[in-house]
Amino acid sequence: MDIVTSQGPAEVTLDGVDDPAFLLVLTHGSNGGVGAPDLLAVRETALGLGGAVARVMQPFRLAGRRAPGAAARQDEAWLEIIGVVRGRFGDVPLVQGGRSNGARVACRTAAEAGAAGVVALAFPLRPPRSPEKTRVEELRSAGVEVLVVNGDRDPFGVPDAADAAHVAVLAGERHDLSRDPAAAGRAAEPWLRRWAARPVRAGGPE
Structure with a gap:
C-alpha cells in the first residue's frame, strides 16, 4: 500500500483480520527497515491477539536516505500516514x-494521532557521543501510556522506570534487540492484551 505524503511516498505493509480488535502501526529506525526482528516479533504478538498490524516504511527510507531530517517534517508525514x-x-x-x-x-505524535498507547522499542535515550543530551521529554510528553523495551547493554541508554508507564529491560541485548527478538514480543504481549478484548456494546451479545 503506497501513501503519498507531503514529504514523499511511504510504503505500508498490512497484516491481520478484517475486523480487528485494535490497530498497531509500527515503523523502523533511521537506518533500518520494517523487517527488523524485534518489529516482526511484536507484529506476531499483535496478530495473535486479534489485532491488525501496519508496518510503515517512511518517506526518507523509501528514498534511500539514512537521516530522517527535521522532526517536524517527519512527524507531519507520519500523521498523514496514520490518517490514511x-x-x-x-x-x-x-x-x-x-x-x-x-x-x-x-x-x-501519539497525542495528535489519537493513539491509545505507544510501544517504544530500543528508545534512544541519549546519543552515545553526547550523553549530556537527553530525549526523555519525548517519552514524558507522549500524552498516553508508553511501554519501553530496551536492552541493558544499549549504548543509547535505558529510560528510568519513572519516564514511562512501563520499562522492560532485556538482559544481554544491545540497541538492535537481535539476540532474542522474541523477547520483545513477549514484553509487548501484556501491554497489547489490554486492547485485545473489545467492550460489549449496549444491546449487544452478553
Missing part, C-alpha cells in the same frame, strides 16, 4: 510504535 491507515480500519483503538528513531516519532 486508520481510515481502512474504522473506530478501533490505535497503538503506535517503532524502534529507535521510530519510537521517538511514535511518542512525539
Whole structure:
C-alpha cells in the first residue's frame, strides 16, 4: 500500500483480520527497515491477539536516505500516514510504535494521532557521543501510556522506570534487540492484551 505524503511516498505493509480488535502501526529506525526482528516479533504478538498490524516504511527510507531530517517534517508525514491507515480500519483503538528513531516519532505524535498507547522499542535515550543530551521529554510528553523495551547493554541508554508507564529491560541485548527478538514480543504481549478484548456494546451479545 503506497501513501503519498507531503514529504514523499511511504510504503505500508498490512497484516491481520478484517475486523480487528485494535490497530498497531509500527515503523523502523533511521537506518533500518520494517523487517527488523524485534518489529516482526511484536507484529506476531499483535496478530495473535486479534489485532491488525501496519508496518510503515517512511518517506526518507523509501528514498534511500539514512537521516530522517527535521522532526517536524517527519512527524507531519507520519500523521498523514496514520490518517490514511486508520481510515481502512474504522473506530478501533490505535497503538503506535517503532524502534529507535521510530519510537521517538511514535511518542512525539501519539497525542495528535489519537493513539491509545505507544510501544517504544530500543528508545534512544541519549546519543552515545553526547550523553549530556537527553530525549526523555519525548517519552514524558507522549500524552498516553508508553511501554519501553530496551536492552541493558544499549549504548543509547535505558529510560528510568519513572519516564514511562512501563520499562522492560532485556538482559544481554544491545540497541538492535537481535539476540532474542522474541523477547520483545513477549514484553509487548501484556501491554497489547489490554486492547485485545473489545467492550460489549449496549444491546449487544452478553
